[in-house]
Amino acid sequence: VFTKNRERLLAGDIAQAFFTRVLAQARQRSLLSDEHFTVDGTLIEAWASHKSFQRKDGGTDGDGSDFRGQQRKNDTHGSTTDPDARLYRKSNGAESRLAYLGHLLIENRHGLIADAMATLADGTAEREAGLLMLHAQWQRAPGRRRTVGADKAYDVREFVDLTRELNTTPHVTQNVARSGGSAIDARTTRHEGYAMSQHARPRIEPAFGWLKTIAWLRKIKLRGLANVDWLLVFASAAFNLIRLPKLLSSAA
Numbered sequence: 380v381f382t383k384n385r386e387r388l389l390a391g392d393i394a395q396a397f398f399t400r401v402l403a404q405a406r407q408r409s410l411l412s413d414e415h416f417t418v419d420g421t422l423i424e425a426w427a428s429h430k431s432f433q434r435k436d437g438g439t440d441g442d443g444s445d446f447r448g449q450q451r452k453n454d455t456h457g458s459t460t461d462p463d464a465r466l467y468r469k470s471n472g473a474e475s476r477l478a479y480l481g482h483l484l485i486e487n488r489h490g491l492i493a494d495a496m497a498t499l500a501d502g503t504a505e506r507e508a509g510l511l512m513l514h515a516q517w518q519r520a521p522g523r524r525r526t527v528g529a530d531k532a533y534d535v536r537e538f539v540d541l542t543r544e545l546n547t548t549p550h551v552t553q554n555v556a557r558s559g560g561s562a563i564d565a566r567t568t569r570h571e572g573y574a575m576s577q578h579a580r581p582r583i584e585p586a587f588g589w590l591k592t593i594a595w596l597r598k599i600k601l602r603g604l605a606n607v608d609w610l611l612v613f614a615s616a617a618f619n620l621i622r623l624p625k626l627l628s629s630a631a
């Protein structure tokens with residue numbers, strides 16, 4: 380019975396409907412900021428082992444248990460357990476893992492999750508997902524000015540330019556060590572709002588922490604991008620729902 384009900388939940392648009400309804404409650408009670416946001420991404424470890432990461436051309440790397448000295452790339456290898464999982468490392472020096480990326484857009488007033496999505500793990504996914512979520516906000520009210528805070532991974536000319544086209548000021552951390560320098564300058568950073576956005580950025584961490592520990596998203600127990608995205612959105616709705624009573628009681 381549980382398996383049948385789980386399949387019905389996954390097949391339907393329950394997660395997005397749940398998320399939208401919870402967000403509507405927060406908006407109705409004036410708990411959401413529609414102007415100031417923070418965006419970031421995190422690694423979600425796939426339910427697949429390194430042993431499953433085999434050559435796509437049918438060749439063999441043995442049983443996959445010893446891959447030292449081998450070149451294993453997503454172009455040439457894929458997981459036989461979860462074909463959507465990608466070999467990825469979040470930062471230099473970090474261990475490569477079969478993973479997805481989870482992305483959140485939070486509003487800066489109370490740290491509620493305004494949007495959530497999962498993507499395949501690659502080097503541009505964080506910025507692309509950020510733009511998709513900002514575009515959804517722009518569609519709600521195209522004429523409204525917004526700001527978005529983000530870390531230095533988002534300090535890329537294409538992201539900055541497209542964010543501005545969405546009537547949103549990119550308050551990204553400057554990556555001055557990057558070739559060509561930062562994509563923003565003093566025309567953005569001199570304003571008080573830039574410092575406020577940077578100060579608000581850590582408010583996204585409690586959401587990621589709750590999702591990874593309480594919602595068990597650190598290593599997800601579902602396979603396939605659609606299922607990972609479903610669970611991330613559903614868990615994000617649950618995070619907001621748990622936060623609402625606390626926010627309402629403090630506002631009373």
